[in-house]
Amino acid sequence: MKNIIKIISLPLCLFSVNKAYAEHTQAQWVGKFDLLSQQYQAQYPNSFSRSSNLAWAEAYYLDALIEMYLGTNNQNYLDTFISRVDKAFALAKDDTGMGVDGYKGWGEWVYSIDAIENFGAEEADSQDSSLPANWYRWQSTAETAYRNTADKVDDGKSRAGFTIKTAPDTNRWHVLQTPLRNPHKANEHFDPNGKYQINFHAKIENCDSGVKGLLQVYDFTERKLLLNTYVESHSFTSHVAEFIAPSDPSNNVHIRLYATDYKKHCTVHFDNIRVRSWREYLVHDGMITAPIAKFIKLARTGRLDARFNSWADGYYDFLINHTFPKWEKDLHNTLNGNLVYLFANDSSSRKPGQSLPHNQYLALQRTYAELAQVEDSDPNHQFMAKQLIEAFKSSLTLGQYQADSGLSVNKYEWSYWSLLTDKDTTSDGFNWTGTEDTSHGNLDVAAAVSSYHAGLGFSKEEMNYFANTADFMISHCANFSRHVNKCYDSESLTSLRWWMQLAEFKPSIYHDSEVKLTSVFDAIQGVNQRYYMGAIAQLVKGYRVYDQSFDVGFANALPAEWRHWQSTPETVFLSTNSAFSGAQGLTVKNKPTYGWQVAQKVFKYEPGATYRLESMARVSSGDANGRIMIYDATSKKSIGQKITTSRTWSPLSMEFTVPETAGHQLQIYLYSTNWQVDSEIHFDDLEIYRIN
Incomplete structure (x- = not known):
């Protein structure tokens, strides 16, 4: 993985923290997360079949579970993760409303456009105030089919409803009807063969025996009934029904309201008639699959117990056989020569065939970027991650703000949506080029961080611009700003979630976020506060302050700031034989007559802080085991050590708390136990995280 992840040279002497706000321990935050997790599972035990719930609830939970594992090494979080993913995959199916295409997924209807106009009778016809606008009478009159401002749903929002009455003496049906249409596609009234859902409220009154209200979907072109759904309640009741649209999108299909028997008396009231198509959404697939890609990455880079490998393989098969190929049809070149995803050319959006907002295509980009961090992975993962992140990068501009130092520093600014392709326009009446909001910006910066760790898109200096954006919103506005580019209103602290990842480049982001989250610690109670789990997981995981891949320098040399202690270049050296990932790792070879053979580095610390050290290690040969120690040379004592006995590469992790006062010389020791x-010990991919 090191040939992908760049060396991070963050200063190890970090900003001081106001301890007056550090009221809660790491264990208390873990306990808070675990309680929310239990409540979430109790409330939603079976995952979700609708993609919006998976994307905007379950995906956040899955990502938080992975982050909690990374912060605690507690495999219970992984067990919960695979249980939830398995349930979600069991609910995936091929035909989610878009017909059988060979690709499994999850569908949603609430985001597609309304297939009828004036669904709540809110607007009156400009020529006839008794008629709802865009509705038509069929064999009816202003007395038998009309807009009713008295009988309507009492929800505090509705201003009118639809009323249809029979007139037995006229000896004919009295109907109010409106056509299916797509105002954004002139020649296609609906999605061909699409599954549509109708939600409406209705009631009957003064009806003779046996007469019911009726909502009908009828294809006048083919003279074919598509749906009848009946109303029998005497108070407004919610109704849900589905129908399949014709294969020819130019057919004349109408929603029709009337009673079941024109020879008898009956009055039927309707309101809030929503007709929408079931569609699949790329952003939902991206949200769901990004944490799954993280899991796959951890398994395939040896960071997980081998028992998880079969799950990772199965999940990966789903991504490459279903998720990725499903959306290839919507790829398009940008004006800058990169690729970006377009809205599907159907009724799923108000901009069919135009580029997606940044957060939406970056949701799936992050899945590619996580997989691109795996050495020797499919080159297409890296290609797609690079293409999409470069499309986003082309939309960024540099702004400035005054930092704590008093100097003006650069920060990235960007919009919710940009004119990226030759298909994009604002002349359709939808100009979405205003500033990105903080909540959706979470997805943008998460993709940038994943790309950076894959060695794609952004340099460390450029990531600092993102970190400055986060610092500006979190710490330099009166409240946590709801907008990326300017101070505006107050965003929920749940949205600190992925912005906190940028603490790797600006540590104050973590500590300022901790202060804000601490202020609401007691209020984070109950399943309705589930969205805090992501931010809590980032607190528990901490932020990386040191990263050493040992994939630097020359053979038989040591990385910068590392030195030999009682060792020589013949006993402690970089070698291809000790590489877990990348080209080189660190070899520590005992020579019994020479004493301890040690690779040593001074660790600069923040007084009173707690850190987590992680490394890959193995005993290559011999009778001694491997050991990592943090040694206080000033006090002449160990403040933390971890031993590995494994003969195969395995993760090694330990936490240590440094002295409360400055001035101690702390040293990292990599060596053997005897x-x-x-003996010969191998170390690789050493990282240190600040966790409080």
Whole structure:
């Protein structure tokens, strides 16, 4: 993985923290997360079949579970993760409303456009105030089919409803009807063969025996009934029904309201008639699959127990056989020569065939970027991650704000949506080029961070611009700003979630976020506060302050700031034989007559802080085990150590708390447990995180 992830040279002497706000321990935050997690599972035990729930609830939970595992090494979080993913995958199916295309997924109807105009009778016809606008009478009159401002749903919002009455003496049907239409596609009234859902409220009154209200969907072109759904309640009741649209989108299909028997008396009232198509959404697939890609990455880079490998393989098969190929049809070149995804050319949006907002295509980009961090992975993962992140990068501009230092510093600014392709326009009446909001910006910066760790898109300096954006919104506005480019209103602290990842580049982001979250610690109670789990997981995981891949320098040399202690270049050195990932790792070879053979580095610390050290390690040969120690040379004592006995590469993790006062010289020791026997120990991919 090191040939992808760049060396991070963050200063290890970090900003001081106001301890007056550090009221809650790491264990208390873990307890808070675990309680919310239990409540979430109790409330939603079976996952979700609708993609919006998976994307905007379950996906956040899945991502938080992965982050909690990374912060605690507690495999219970992974067990919960695979249980939830398995349930979600069990609910995936091929035909989610878009017909059988060979690709499984999840569907949603609430985001597609309304297939009828004036669904709540809110607007009156400009020529006839008794008639709802865009509705038509069929064999009816102003006395039998009309807009009713008295009988309507009492929800505090509705201003009118639809009323249809029979007139037995006229000996004919009295109907109010409106056509299916798509105002954004002139020649297609609906999605061909699409599954549509109708939601409406209705009631009957003064009806003779056996007469019911009727909502009908009828294809006049083919003279075919598509749906009848009946109304029998005497108070407004919610109704849900579905129908399949004809294969020819130019057919004349109408929603029709009337009673079931024109020879008898009956009055039927309707309101809030929503007709929408079931569609699949790329952003939902991206949200769902990004944490799954994280899991796959961890398994395939040896960071997980081998028992998880079969799940990772199965999940990966789903991504490459269903998720990725499903959306290839919507790829399009940008004006800058990159690729970006377009809105599907159907009724799922108000901009069919135009580029997606940044957060939406970046949701799936992050899935590619996580997989691109795996060495020797499919080159297409890296290609797609690069193409999409470069499309986003082309839309960024540099703004400035005054930092704590008093100097003006650069920060990235961007919009919710940009004119990226030759298909994009604002002349359709939808100009979405205003500033990105903080909530959706979460997805943007998460994609940028994943791309950076894959060695794609952004340099460290450019990531600092994102960090400055986060610092500006979190710490330099009166409240946590709801807008990326300017101070505006107050965003929920749940949205700190992925902005906190940028603390890797500006540590104050973590500490300022901790202060804000601490202020609401007691209020984070109950399943309705589930969205805090992501921010809590980032607190528990901490932020990286040091990253050493050992994939630097020359053979038989040591990385910068590392030195030999009682060792020589013949006993402690970089070698391809000790590489877990990348080209090189660190070899520590005992020579019994020489004493301890140690690779040593001074660790600059923040007084009173707690850190987590992680490394890959193995005992290559011999009778001694491998050991990592944090040694306080000033006090002449160990403040933390971890031993590995594994003969195969395995993760090694330990936490340590440094002295409360400055001035101690702390040292990292990589060596064996017994200098008196022959042995060879390998270390690689060493990282240190600040966790409080």
